[in-house]
Amino acid sequence: MGGELRIDPWSSNQSTDYGNIISQFGLQSMSDVEIPNPSHLHRRGLIFAHRDLDVVLSAHSAGQPFGVLTGLMPSGRMHLGHKMVIDQISWFQNLGADVTITVADLESNATRGLSLARARKVALEEYVANYAALGLDPETTQVYFQSTRSAVQKMAFTLGRRTNLSEFESIYGFSGDTNLAHVLAPLVQAGDILHPMLDEYGGLRPIVVPVGVDQDPHLRLTRGLAAKSNWFNLNSRKGGGLTIGLSVQDDNAAALGIAGDGKLDLKVRQSVIDNIVAEVADLGFADILPNAKHGSIQIPSATQSDRSSVRMKLLRLERSMGGLGLMQPASTYHRFAVGLTGDKMSSSLPNTTIFLTDDIAAVERKIKRAFSGGQPTVEEHRRLGGDPDIDVAYQYMMYFFEPDDKFLAEVNADYRSGKILAGEMKQLCIDRACEWLTNHHQLRDQTGHLVNDFLAPDAR
Numbered sequence: 001m002g003g004e005l006r007i008d009p010w011s012s013n014q015s016t017d018y019g020n021i022i023s024q025f026g027l028q029s030m031s032d033v034e035i036p037n038p039s040h041l042h043r044r045g046l047i048f049a050h051r052d053l054d055v056v057l058s059a060h061s062a063g064q065p066f067g068v069l070t071g072l073m074p075s076g077r078m079h080l081g082h083k084m085v086i087d088q089i090s091w092f093q094n095l096g097a098d099v100t101i102t103v104a105d106l107e108s109n110a111t112r113g114l115s116l117a118r119a120r121k122v123a124l125e126e127y128v129a130n131y132a133a134l135g136l137d138p139e140t141t142q143v144y145f146q147s148t149r150s151a152v153q154k155m156a157f158t159l160g161r162r163t164n165l166s167e168f169e170s171i172y173g174f175s176g177d178t179n180l181a182h183v184l185a186p187l188v189q190a191g192d193i194l195h196p197m198l199d200e201y202g203g204l205r206p207i208v209v210p211v212g213v214d215q216d217p218h219l220r221l222t223r224g225l226a227a228k229s230n231w232f233n234l235n236s237r238k239g240g241g242l243t244i245g246l247s248v249q250d251d252n253a254a255a256l257g258i259a260g261d262g263k264l265d266l267k268v269r270q271s272v273i274d275n276i277v278a279e280v281a282d283l284g285f286a287d288i289l290p291n292a293k294h295g296s297i298q299i300p301s302a303t304q305s306d307r308s309s310v311r312m313k314l315l316r317l318e319r320s321m322g323g324l325g326l327m328q329p330a331s332t333y334h335r336f337a338v339g340l341t342g343d344k345m346s347s348s349l350p351n352t353t354i355f356l357t358d359d360i361a362a363v364e365r366k367i368k369r370a371f372s373g374g375q376p377t378v379e380e381h382r383r384l385g386g387d388p389d390i391d392v393a394y395q396y397m398m399y400f401f402e403p404d405d406k407f408l409a410e411v412n413a414d415y416r417s418g419k420i421l422a423g424e425m426k427q428l429c430i431d432r433a434c435e436w437l438t439n440h441h442q443l444r445d446q447t448g449h450l451v452n453d454f455l456a457p458d459a460r
């Protein structure tokens with residue numbers, strides 16, 4: 001069931017039909033990966049799906065490098081929804097990931113008219129200052145600006161060759177009157193996501209991007225662009241094993257043995273195939289079946305679990321021959337916390353969320369007015385119980401403020417049974433929120449001097 005669903009990163013109404021989203025967009029369920037040292041977001045099912053997270057976790061368990069990346073729109077104020085992403089970045093950082101953070105100043109300039117100078121000020125004072133307080137480690141974090149990193153802009157152009165308006169129409173629903181800034185922004189975002197794999201920015205390694213589902217169209221686009229840029233395709237072989245095929249394109253034809261006249265240059269082709277065979281043999285495979293004319297190599301004895309190591313070899317070979325050698329980025333998807341009012345959380349509607357700079361009085365006021373899952377009267381509430389699944393105060397404890405799973409489960413049960421009243425639930429949430437926020441404000445004062453340490457050399 002469920003009709004065609006389109007996810008739109010610019011729309012303000014989001015689908016929360018997570019089951020349908022998983023099946024329609026081919027996301028992988030979180031239940032098929034084992035998460036080391038899970039955070040409350042993992043334990044409570046708030047991160048519900050992923051693409052290729054297993055590739056990242058394998059790198060982690062093999063002691064190989066991996067990175068995590070996110071971007072910020074330097075337009076509004078940092079709120080709880082943004083904090084949830086940084087919590088995930090921090091979790092990956094603690095696992096050993098290097099961190100790259102994009103300030104989307106070109107995007108905010110083009111789509112919201114913000115000056116670059118203003119974007120810089122907002123990014124540092126409103127976002128990076130809070131990242132420091134949230135515990136990101138500046139040692140392994142690099143914050144950069146889209147406007148001053150030409151590798152990102154260059155990549156947007158290079159990758160732009162691998163897509164067209166029809167694809168943008170089908171991914172984003174664009175039509176003839178779409179503003180072209182909305183065409184540029186996703187290409188630059190693809191550059192943001194892929195450029196950390198370049199040798200100058202950390203080199204070939206898996207990169208994971210934790211996002212809300214609204215950003216998945218960008219990930220689908222980016223993954224497609226990376227795959228289409230690859231010189232060597234890796235597929236399952238009919239009858240078992242893996243097959244490598246050459247992907248001949250305008251800019252690699254000569255290197256892959258297609259001469260200017262379109263004819264096969266067997267000498268060049270043979271040496272490409274020999275190089276691939278040598279790389280694959282290096283992984284220990286005995287029977288490797290090359291076919292220079294077809295431009296294919298079959299490895300019957302390879303299994304699905306050999307995919308990553310074969311792919312790495314191919315990407316390195318591609319790089320040595322002049323290609324980009326890009327992996328598809330991995331991603332994880334989190335549920336959206338509802339806004340305090342029961343609508344969508346949004347920076348432009350201050351009563352729907354808590355900003356990290358809000359004072360205690362504002363927090364108290366906002367939570368007191370929050371949408372409740374309680375019954376209209378105390379008598380009915382005692383008799384029928386409340387519904388924590390729609391009670392915003394409960395939801396906020398679960399998403400943001402309550403570290404203790406056991407306590408949360410008790411509160412849940414006691415609310416359902418009617419033992420805890422709606423007002424009491426709000427007071428619990430207020431207590432937790434104020435405690436958290438007071439502590440956060442202290443930390444921000446203590447870590448303010450670190451802000452510049454987060455900046456990449458090209459951002460200083």
Ligand code: TRP
Binds near residue numbers: 070
């Ligand atoms: N488009 C994102 C937003 O609207 C910002 C962004 C730019 C981003 N580049 C990114 C997010 C790379 C994740 C990864 O918030």
